[in-house]
Amino acid sequence: MGGWAIAVHGGAGVDPNLPTHRQEEAKQLLARCLNLGISALRSSLSAIDVVELVVRELETDPLFNSGRGSALTENGTVEMEASIMDGPKRRCGAVSGISTVKNPVSLARLVMEKSPHSYLAFSGAEEFARKQGVEMVDNEYFITKDNKGMLKLAKEANSIVFDYRIPILGTCSAGAGAIESALQMNGLPIIIYAPETVGCVVVDSQGRCAAATSTGGLMNKMMGRIGDSPLIGAGTYACDLCGVSCTGEGEAIIRGTLAREVAAVMEYKGLGLQDAVDFVVKERLDEGKAGIIAVSNKGEVACGFNTTGMFRGCASEDGYMEVGIWDQD
Amino acid sequence: MAHERFRGWASRLALGLLSKPNTPKQQKQVTFEASTLETLKPAIYTTLTETKTQNTPGVYSLTFREMGWAIALHGGAGDIPITLPRERREPREAALRHCLEIGVSALKAKRSPLDVVELVVRELENNPHFNAGRGSVLTNKGTVEMEACIMDGNTKKCGAVSGLSTVVNTISLARLVMEKTPHIYLGFDGAEAFAREQGVETIDENHFITPENVERLNQAKEANRVQIDFTQPIQKDPPEKAPFENGDSQIGTVGCVAVDSEGNLATATSTGGLVNKMVGRIGDTPVIGAGTYANSLCAVSATGRGEAIIRATVARDVAALMEYKGLSLQEAAAYVVEECVPKGNVGLVAVSAAGEVTMPFNTTGMFRACATEDGYSEIGIWPSSMHT
Structure with a gap:
């Protein structure tokens, strides 16, 4: 029986040509968040x-695609979503279509603790937020200059975050042709795709697991689009055995019920945590692209x-700590 | 021979293409490798039991289901x-x-x-x-x-x-949404707007x-x-x-x-x-x-x-x-x-x-x-x- 363990992510699918200073910024933020979580665990805060x-x-940090720094919809607005799940009783809460709540998670x-429901969205969720007295800000607060530029690029490339496996009429254009050989995520050239979902999974020293995921969604997404992050079993899942947060191509993650799958192969197939994560990445994504972080009730931590x-980034009570971006890190 | 024949079934079964096995609900004795076994969809057969023989790969008995709508x-x-x-x-x-x-x-x-x-x-x-x-x-x-x-x-x-x-x-x-958008899930105003764009029947x-x-x-x-x-x-x-x-x-x-x-x-x-x-x-x-x-x-x-x-x-x-x-x-x-x-x-x-x-x-x-x-x-x- 291990002690606590924690993992964080700021999204999967990174431009290989991302400037070094941007890589360092990202790593510093991940390390800072990891340390924040470690201190909280040392002060015996619960996993949730x-x-x-x-x-x-x-x-709150604008670097990643959630809260401030969220990707923009086709109309240039922000529609954020998030979910959280507590392993021991599998209680969960989720929100979608949030445009003025500072911290969707x-x-x-x-929603999990103060409403009779598990999932609230759009104006109903905003109304609930006001009733609960959470910090609200103007939609402009979330919109960064960088993201306005990204949206413009996405529109110019006419690569409207189309899932490239699903043929859509009219997706081919001269603009898209120029970048067709480039690395893509969600049909977007990776230099435009840059912003990323965030997530955290934790097992505390009592073996309780929890998971949370938050995102601004896809750059240039349709108004009203819901992705995998708020969907329990897709982007986020926790139970007695493990806590899981996923990121990547939302539609592939939803089809693969990715987060639940890690837990399901542990529960029904008896796989260990890292084997479960590897199996799911290899077998359950079809041709989609995604990344997973997970912790087990034994204090293990895994990433794939x-x-x-x-x-x-991940850390465990025995002193292991790692922050990385690439395969070899 | 039986082995080859079975491989054919197995792949068709795995692909869900075998609509009606010729002899439904009947026991079949066939020989195949363990790796082929992995490709079988459990939903397709009722029982799959290994019959121990001196030879490997093992001999398996399969009982197929009769499939229908x-x-x-x-x-x-x-x-x-x-x-x-x-x-x-x-x-x-x-x-x-x-x-x-x-x-x-x-x-x-x-x-x-x-x-x-x-x-x-x-x-x-x-x-x-x-x-x-x-x-x-x-x-x-x-x-x-x-x-x-x-x-x-x-x-x-x-x-x-x-x-x-x-x-x-x-x-x-x-x-x-499944067939005409790059997304899986649309909600609220965005979904209503999409409905109008697609011209589906709407009503008060x-x-x-x-x-x-x-x-x-x-x-x-x-x-x-x-x-x-x-x-x-x-x-x-x-x-x-x-x-x-x-x-x-x-x-x-x-x-x-x-x-x-x-x-x-x-x-x-x-x-x-x-x-x-x-x-x-x-x-x-x-x-x-x-x-x-x-x-x-x-x-x-x-x-x-x-x-x-x-x-x-x-x-x-x-x-x-x-x-x-x-x-x-x-x-x-x-x-x-x-x-x-x-x-x-x-x-x-x-x-x-x-x-x-x-x-x-x-x-x-x-x-x-x-x-x-x-x-x-x-x-x-x-x-x-x-x-x-």
């Missing part, structure tokens, strides 16, 4: 408190991805 | 009192029978299971006696917010919608609001009986077990699963949600793996208390138990309903690639119907069903 705390921090937790790189 | 549909599970008045029971039974007939005819006409489940769920949505489309229950503000989800088994392509208030057939919009919200549901909402508000999941800590009193005085269940959803004789599977679920739900509430129905799921082994549509179904990932778990533990459809569905969800919270309908059908529930009742190619048919509400 720690995942919320860490994801709040990731949301905390609203997801309030089939993308070019994943912003990630 | 099958269909099952539901109109919601919940506290349906056995005293449900005849005038409330009969129209629903008639509707179940009518929808079943529509589905059976479509399967006989070789329509794809995806078409069949959409067709049947449209019909259920149009029927005001069920909580989906017209007849949807109301939010705490007296409005309608419908949601639906559809999924194709072999491709695992899927589409979902939430927060709809003017689309006549939400299930068809879910299919359009009042079309969906029936006098019965206005009354139901009033009763729920008077009783302050917000549909609270009793596992949530804020609940002060245990949930009222007694349903409304008019004898109807407070919860309900409609759904349909179908498999054709080629083993192609599809599922569809549609709902108005919970009586007196908060505006913006999303339930299990549109969540892939919770209320709705299909893959190449089985198709599942669940109904009941959404919050319980979401956390238990009910629909995916039926498939996962078949895939990872080798359980049969019946065993997997029974396990999920009995072991994974608290009593009184869930019912589901499911079909397997081999044409089996199962409809378990742990609530008082579930409006349900099913039929298979070999002539079996059932329409029921409570545990003791009547066979037709």
Whole structure:
């Protein structure tokens, strides 16, 4: 029986040409969030408190695609989503279509604890947020200059985050042709795709697991689009055995019920945590691209991805700590 | 020789292409390698036993299932009192029978299971006696917010919608999201805008609001009986077990699963949600793996208390138990309903690639119907069903 363990991610699918200073910035943020979580675990905060705390921090920093720094919809607005799940009783909360709540993950937790439901969205979720008195900000707060530029690029490339496995009429254009050989994520050239979902999984020293995921979704997404992050079993899942947070191509993650799958192969096939993560990345994604972080109730931590790189960090009570982006890190 | 022949079957079985083994329900003795065994879909055979011989690879006995089409549909599970008045029971039974007939005819006409489940769920949505489309229950503000989800088994392509208030057939919009957008799931204003862009039939919200549901909402508000999941800590009193005085269940959803004789599977679920739900509430129905799921082994549509179904990932778990533990459809569905969800919270309908059908529930009742190619048919509400 191990002690605590924690993993964080800032998305999977990284531009291999990302400038070194940007890579360093990302690693520093991951390390800072990891340390925040470690201190909280050392002060005996419960797993569910720690995942919320860490994801709040990731949301508040504009670097990754959640909270401030969220990707923009086709209309240039922000529609954020988040979910949180507590392993011991499998209680969960999720929100979608959030445009003025500073920390969507905390609203997801309030849905779990203060509403009779598991999932609230759009105006109903915003109304609930106001009633609960959470911190609200203007939609402009979330919109960064960088992301406005990214949206413009995405529109010019006419690569409207189309899942490239699904043929859509009219996706081929001269603009798209120019970048067809480039690395893509969600049909977007990876230099435009850059912004990423965030997530955290934790097992505390009492063996309780929890998971939380938060995102602004896809750049140039349709209004109203819901991705994998708020979907229990897809982007986020926790039970007695493990806590899991996924990131990558939302549609592939939903089809593969990816987060639940890690737990299911542990529960029904008897696989260990890392084997479960590897199996799911290899067998359950079809041709999709994604990354997973996971912890087990034994204090193990695991990570897996089939993308070019994943912003990630993990640590465990025995002193192991790692922050990385690429395969070899 | 037998080995080669078997490899042929195995690959066709694995692909779901073997519609009718020449000698169904008959024991076959064949020799093959363990790696071939891995490619077999457990849903295709009833028993697979290794016969020990002195030679490797082993000799296995296979009993194939006879495959044929099958269909099952539901109109919601919940506290349906056995005293449900005849005038409330009969129209629903008639509707179940009518929808079943529509589905059976479509399967006989070789329509794809995806078409069949959409067709049947449209019909259920149009029927005001069920909580989906017209007849949807109301939010705490007296409005309608419908949601639906559809999924194709072999491709695992899927589409979902939430927060709809003017689309006549939400299930068809879910299919359009699947087929005409790069996304899987659209909600609220964005979904409404997409509906208009696609030119689907829309109508004033009042079309969906029936006098019965206005009354139901009033009763729920008077009783302050917000549909609270009793596992949530804020609940002060245990949930009222007694349903409304008019004898109807407070919860309900409609759904349909179908498999054709080629083993192609599809599922569809549609709902108005919970009586007196908060505006913006999303339930299990549109969540892939919770209320709705299909893959190449089985198709599942669940109904009941959404919050319980979401956390238990009910629909995916039926498939996962078949895939990872080798359980049969019946065993997997029974396990999920009995072991994974608290009593009184869930019912589901499911079909397997081999044409089996199962409809378990742990609530008082579930409006349900099913039929298979070999002539079996059932329409029921409570545990003791009547066979037709």
